[in-house]
Each structure stands twice: as C-alpha cells, then as structure tokens.
Amino acid sequence: MNKNVILEVEDLEKTYPSGEKALNRVSVKVHEKEFVAIIGLSGAGKSTLLRCINRLVEPESGKVFLEGVEITSLDPRELRYARRNMGMIFQEFNLVERLTVLQNILTGRLGYTGMVRSIFRQFHKSDIERAVELSEIVGIKPYLHKRADKLSGGQRQRVGIARALIQDPKILLVDEPTSSLDPAIGHDVMDEFHRTAKKLGVPVLVSIHDVNLALEYADRIVAMRDGQKIFEGNTSEVNKEKLSEIYQYEI
Ligand SMILES: Nc1ncnc2c1ncn2[C@@H]1O[C@H](COP(=O)(O)OP(=O)(O)OP(=O)(O)O)[C@@H](O)[C@H]1O
Ligand SMILES: [Mg+2]
Incomplete structure (x- = not known):
C-alpha cells in the first residue's frame, strides 16, 4: 500500500532548560486518513513530541513537514498561518x-x-x-x-x-483526549472521535495513556520511552513482549 505521507517528523530533538532530554532524534510519519497513537509511560515525551510538531515548544533540531511544507523553518507569521492546518x-x-x-x-x-x-x-x-x-x-x-x-x-x-x-485541518494533533474523563465516558469519546476522524478522512496523531484504547482504535502505534521512539508499526504487531518493553515491566 502506497499512501501519501501527510506529516513527516525527522530526528526531532528537545532538551528542556532543566537539562532533561525529552526528545532524542524522534522520527514519525502519518499517512492520509491514518489514526496513529503515541503510547508510553508518563514522562516518555509524548506531549513534547506533539508540541514540537506545531512548535508550541521549539525543538532544537530536526524537521517537521506537513504536506511537504517545512514547519520548522517558518517565520512567526508564516507559522501562525500554517498552524491553522493543524x-x-x-x-x-x-x-x-x-x-x-x-x-x-x-x-x-x-x-x-x-x-x-x-x-x-x-x-x-x-x-x-x-x-x-x-x-x-x-x-x-x-x-x-x-x-x-x-x-x-x-x-x-x-x-x-x-x-x-x-x-x-490537514491533521489533528491530540494530547490525551480522554485521560481526565471517567473510563466509560473516555471510551465513548474516543469511539466518537475515531469515527468522526475516519468519516471526515482527517489523519490523527494522538497520545493515549490507556494502552487498551490505543490498541482498540489506532491503525499504527508509535511507542516512546525516555524520549526515544522504541517502536513504530501496525497495531497488530504490538504483543506482550513489546508492551513489557514499552511499559518497563517483567512478563
Ligand atoms: N516545560 C517543561 N520544562 C521542563 N521539563 C519538562 C517540561 N515539560 C516536560 N518536561 C520533561 O520532559 C519529559 C517528557 O515530558 P512529556 O510531558 O513530554 O511526557 P509525556 O509522555 O507527555 O508524559 P505524561 O504521560 O505524563 O503526559 C519529562 O521528563 C518531563 O519532566
Ligand atoms: Mg503528556
């Protein structure tokens, strides 16, 4: 399958002033109409990744392209305009x-x-x-x-x-849309959100705390650990071994 790439993230790096390396050369692609979930433990860098993509947080290196337009090289005025697409x-x-x-x-x-x-x-x-x-x-x-x-x-x-x-928007960047909701309500919201995105054909990059929700709805999974991407692939490839590596527990 040869689908168009909508979002391309290349080697993003972010170190906070505290010295914390929140992103370490992270690359991600989102294709047209795709629903991609970012998973990982608290502090893994999920929110930082989403915020660096639209430069609410400025990465120190790496590139972001949205439909071929390099977001990371835009001046503030151009960026304001480009953000309407995200x-x-x-x-x-x-x-x-x-x-x-x-x-x-x-x-x-x-x-x-x-x-x-x-x-x-x-x-x-x-x-x-x-x-x-x-x-x-x-x-x-x-x-x-x-x-x-x-x-x-x-x-x-x-x-x-x-x-x-x-x-x-050409893409939706979504940070933990359901984590402050009761689990049952969160499931309903995710269900409707997923259905809506698919219906409108809008690609989604969404961080999800609850791994079961991610596995239920995502086409592909990006897993982060300590600021690094440790897995990117189809949801069906995420097995017990992968989960134990992502969430750092013994099987
Ligand atoms: N504004 C900030 N200033 C300094 N350090 C930060 C800032 N925001 C995040 N960090 C640090 O960067 C790392 C990644 O944080 P981030 O918020 O991206 O993780 P996360 O995967 O979204 O976690 P959570 O699941 O808890 O939302 C953490 O170690 C965090 O302490
Ligand atoms: Mg977060």
Whole structure:
C-alpha cells in the first residue's frame, strides 16, 4: 500500500532548560486518513513530541513537514498561518467558559491568533452551518446554546473536537483526549472521535495513556520511552513482549 505521507517528523530533538532530554532524534510519519497513537509511560515525551510538531515548544533540531511544507523553518507569521492546518486538542479542555457551545466551536475559525473579543463579530452563515453540522457528528447538537461551564467533561471534550475540526485541518494533533474523563465516558469519546476522524478522512496523531484504547482504535502505534521512539508499526504487531518493553515491566 502506497499512501501519501501527510506529516513527516525527522530526528526531532528537545532538551528542556532543566537539562532533561525529552526528545532524542524522534522520527514519525502519518499517512492520509491514518489514526496513529503515541503510547508510553508518563514522562516518555509524548506531549513534547506533539508540541514540537506545531512548535508550541521549539525543538532544537530536526524537521517537521506537513504536506511537504517545512514547519520548522517558518517565520512567526508564516507559522501562525500554517498552524491553522493543524488542529490541536488538549488534555485540559480549554474552552471559553462563558461562551456557548456554538460560540466555542466557532472560535476554531479564528485560528490561534483570534481574540475572544472577535467572537462577537459576525460569522459567515456557512461557518455557523458547519458548526451545527459538526456538533451533530460529535453528538453535542442538543447543547449548542448551553454555556461551556454547564457541560460535563465528555461534552466539553466533544466541543474541543468540533472546534478543532471546523478549521478543516490537514491533521489533528491530540494530547490525551480522554485521560481526565471517567473510563466509560473516555471510551465513548474516543469511539466518537475515531469515527468522526475516519468519516471526515482527517489523519490523527494522538497520545493515549490507556494502552487498551490505543490498541482498540489506532491503525499504527508509535511507542516512546525516555524520549526515544522504541517502536513504530501496525497495531497488530504490538504483543506482550513489546508492551513489557514499552511499559518497563517483567512478563
Ligand atoms: N516545560 C517543561 N520544562 C521542563 N521539563 C519538562 C517540561 N515539560 C516536560 N518536561 C520533561 O520532559 C519529559 C517528557 O515530558 P512529556 O510531558 O513530554 O511526557 P509525556 O509522555 O507527555 O508524559 P505524561 O504521560 O505524563 O503526559 C519529562 O521528563 C518531563 O519532566
Ligand atoms: Mg503528556
């Protein structure tokens, strides 16, 4: 199978000022429509990898290409523009509490530069229609006019997903989307998230704490340990031996 590469990460390195080597020459590829999970113990470097890809954290060396465009060489203005192509969904659902679900989804159209103030300007009718459509796909349409601070954790995470998707991103970078939810709710959110990404054909690179969720939903797995990639392959290749190596326990 010869699928197009959407995201290409080459030899990324990051050392935090504390001297901690969080990424050690990490390379990863994500192909079109692929759902790729990053797994590994706490502190392995999963969040750092995701943040270096869109340069929320600046890597000290290595390259990132998104559809052939080198993200790592862009100047700040070009980077702001390029980030619109990378939908981000974080562990902490950073919604604007006093805005409604609909308004929060629409903030996705503002990119990362938009001010909260500009939310009150007119949005295009087509954006509003798209927001309503996405809310239906992720299962929050009944709450469109509810304020964000009145939502449950699972509902909040779905708003975050719809907000990332309304940008029409070329890829979604997702950090632990379910780790702050009850396991059953987390499973539902992952299920809907996976279905939505596949339906829209958006490739996903997602860090997942719960290895069972990763194995259930991912097409491919990237495993990290102490800042290094120690495995990349199809989910079916992840066996007991691999898991014991990734999570550092004896079988
Ligand atoms: N802002 C920071 N400043 C200094 N060190 C950091 C910073 N962020 C992360 N680190 C260190 O870098 C390493 C990788 O951290 P990272 O957050 O990327 O791991 P993770 O795999 O996402 O872990 P978790 O599963 O707990 O979210 C850890 O040793 C961590 O202590
Ligand atoms: Mg993390």
